[in-house]
Amino acid sequence: MSLAAQEESRPRIDIGQLPEGVRVRLLGRWTAGNLANRDNWQALQHSLGALPQDWRTCHWDLRELQRMDHVGAQLLWNAWYRQWPDTVYTLAAQRALLERIAQFSSVLPPRRPQTLWDWVLRGGALVIRVQGHLVDAVGLIGQLLLDMVKLLRAPRNGPWRDISGNLYRIGATALPITALVGFLIGVVLAYLMAQQLRQFGADAFIVDILGISLIRELGPVLAAILIAGRSGSAITAQIGVMRVTEELDAMKVMGIPQGFRLVLPRAIAMAVAMPLLSVWTTLAALSGGVLAADVVLGLTPGYFVTALAKVVLVSNLWLAVGKSVVFGLLIALIGCHYGLRIKPNTQSLGEGTTASVVTSITMVLLVDALFAVVFKDIGI
Amino acid sequence: MTGSLAATPAWVPSPVVEIRGLCTVFRTDGVDAQIHKNLDLHIERGELLSIVGGSGSGKTTLLRLMLGLESPMGGSVDVLGRPAVELTTSGAASRVGMLFQQGALYSAFTVLENIAFPLRELKSLPDDLVRDAVMVKLQMVGLDPAHAHKMPADLSGGMIKRVALARALIMDPPLLLLDEPTAGLDPDRSDAFCTLLRSLHQELGLTVVMVTHDLDTIYEISTRVAVVADKRVIVDAPPKEVIQFDHPFVREFFLGGRGLRAQELLRLHPDAG
Secondary structure (H helix, E strand, O other): OOHHHHHHHOOEEEEEEEOOEEEEEEEOEEOHHHHOOHHHHHHHHHHHHOOOOOHHHOEEEOOOOOEEOHHHHHHHHHHOOOOOOOEEEOOHHHHHHHHHHHHHOOOOOOOOOOOHHHHHHHHHHHHHHHHHHHHHHHHHHHHHHHHHHHHHHOHHHOOHHHHHHHHHHHOHHHHHHHHHHHHHHHHHHHHHHHHHHHHHOOHHHHHHHHHHHHHHHHHHHHHHHHHHHHHHHHHHHHHHHHHHOOHHHHHHHOOOOHHHHHHHHHHHHHHHHHHHHHHHHHHHHHHHHHHHHHHHHOOOHHHHHHHHHHHOOHHHHHHHHHHHHHHHHHHHHHHHHHHHHOOOOHHHHHHHHHHHHHHHHHHHHHHHHHHHHHOOOOOO | OHHHHHHOOOOOOOOOEEEEEEEEEEEEOOEEEEEEEEEEEEEOOOOEEEEEEOOOOOHHHHHHHHHOOOOOOEEEEEEOOEEHHHHHOOOHHHOEEEEOOOOOOOOOOOHHHHHHHHHHOOOOOOHHHHHHHHHHHHHHOOOOHHHHHOOHHHOOHHHHHHHHHHHHHOOOOOEEEEEOOOOOOOHHHHHHHHHHHHHHHHHHOOEEEEEOOOHHHHHHHOOEEEEEEOOEEEEEEOHHHHHOOOOHHHHHHHHOHHHHHHHHHHHHOOOOO
16 A cells, blocks of 8 residues: 555544534544554544534534444444434445444443352352362272273173274384483483492492382383373363264264273273383383493493392382383373363363373372382382 | 445455356375366355355365465465455455354353454454444344353354354455355244345445355345356356256256245245245
8 A cells, every 4th residue: 555545544533614613524444454553543542532522513524434344433433422413424324334333332231240159159169070070080980990890791892992092092102202201311310320429439339229210110100291291181182072073972872881982992001001111111211321321330231231130129110010000090090081071162172181181190190109108118 | 135235335346256267176085086177256246145056066165265265276266356365364354254154153252252353353442442343243143232241152053153243244344255154053043144144235235155055045135146066157147047047956956846845935925034
C-alpha cells in the first residue's frame, strides 16, 4: 500500500463547522485489523476523547467511510454511549450494521462472584477427587489380578499379540537410549570416584563401589525413570486419545473388556521388559565404568570382571531384577490409570500425561527407598 | 436473492474465488490417484455456492485448497485476487472464515475466548471492546449471552456449530467456507442453521461456499450448485438447472429416491424453509 493510500485509510474523525451546526465526519477504514494498529488506535482514542460536549446534537456523517466492520461500529456505538445521536447520515449498509450493534449490544453477564462457600465446595471436590483416584487405583489393581487369573486359566485366549507388540514398543525400541544413558553415567561415576579413591590409594575399591551402586541401585532406577518418561507417558496418551476419539466406548459396546485388552498386555509387557532393560542398563553402565577405570586408574578389564564376581553377591542382582518387575508394573498401572481418567478434551490429555509421568517417577523412587529399607541386610 | 448481492461491499474483488486448471494427485501406498484434472471454478461476489459430489471426489480438498491449507500441484487457486496459499499468513481471519465440520473450537478456552481469539491476537484492542464485539456476534448467531462462559465440552452439537460460526465471522471476512454445515444436526436444528446462514449471507453480504450432502440445504439456500464428478466441475448453475443436467451422478444424487423425496417435500410445503 502506498504511503498516501495508507494515510487515506487511517481511521479518523474530522470535526468541521457547517451553517446548521457542528459536523463530525468519519473517514478511513474502521476495521478491526486497521484499528488494532497501535498508532491508529491511540490517535483515534485521542480524537474520540476530544469530542465536543454537545456530540449528541452534532451532525454525524459516516458516508465517506472507506469501510466499517462490526468492531469499528462497536467502537463508534460505545463512543456514543450506546445511544443514537440526533442526526446521523449513513449509507443503508452502515445503518443496518449500527442497528444490529444497537440491538445486540448487551453487557456480558458477569461470572458469579466467589464466596466462602465456593472454597468449602472446592475442598470437598478435592476430597472426592482423591477418593476417586484411590477407588480407581484399587479397581485397576483388582481387575488386573482377576485378568491374570483369567489368563492363567485359559492362556490360549490371552491377548498375546497385544503383549508382544507392547513388549517390542516398550522394550526393544528402548535399548539404544537406555544403553547410551547407562554408559555415560557409568563413565562419569567411575571417573569421579577414581579421582577420590586415588587420593587414599584405594584404587581397587572402585570395583566394590561401582559394582554395588550400579547393579543394586542405579541400573534399575535409571532404567525405570527413563521408561517412565518414555513409555509411561505413551501409555497415558494412547489410552487418552482412545477416550477422545470414543474408541474406548466402541470397545465397551463390542463387549471387549478394557482391563483384559488394554491394561493387562501393557502391565505384562512392562513387567517383562523392565527387568531386562534394567540388566541391560546396568551392563552398559558397568562397561562405561570399566573403560573409565582402565583409562584413569589402569585397572584392566580382566581384573575388573574377576574382582566384580568376588565382591558383589549375586543376591544384589536378584534384588535388582525383583524390584524392576515392581517398577514396571507400577509404571504400566499408573500410565493406564491416568489414561483411563482422561476426559475428552485436549487440556485433560496434556494434564493427564504430565501427572502420569510425575507420579510414576515419584512412585519409582518411593518404592526404591522402601526396597532399600526392607532388604538392607541382604547382599551387602 | 438480488438483495444480498446489493449488500456485498464493493471493495471485495470479483470473482472472489477463481480456480483454473487445477490438478491434484494423491499418492497412497505408491499408487497415484488423480482427484482433480483441469478443474475450473469461478465464484462470483455474493454467491451462496454448494459444492456437491460423491465420496472421495475431492470436495473437502477443494475447500482446503481455497483456504491455503494445501497448495495446488497444478493450476492456480486465487482467493480475493491473490493466490490462496498466501491466505494463511497473518490477518487471514479478516479475509476468510471457515466453519470446520466438527467446529474445531479450542477445547481449553471458553466460548467467549474462542470467539475473541482472532481479535485478541491483534494485541492492541482493549478488552471491553473485544467483549462487546463478541457479545454481538454471539447473539447474531442466535446464542444466549449466558453461554459465553461455558466450555466447548459443555455445548451441544448445534451450539458448537453456532459458536464456530461466530468465531469464523468475528473479523467480518467477506468469504465464508463451510464443510458439511448441517452434518450431525437434527432436522429442526439443521433448518434453523440454514435460516441463520441465509440471513447472515444477506445481512453481511457474504460470499458463502459450502460442501454438503444435505439436499434440503442445497435447495433451500444455495444460489448456485457446483457438481464435482469425473475429476472436474461438470456443471455450475442454479439448483433448478443442475437437476436437469444429464449426467449419471446428477441423476443418482438429485433424482434418486432421497432427492425426489426432498423435492416432493418442497412442493408440498413450499414455505417450509
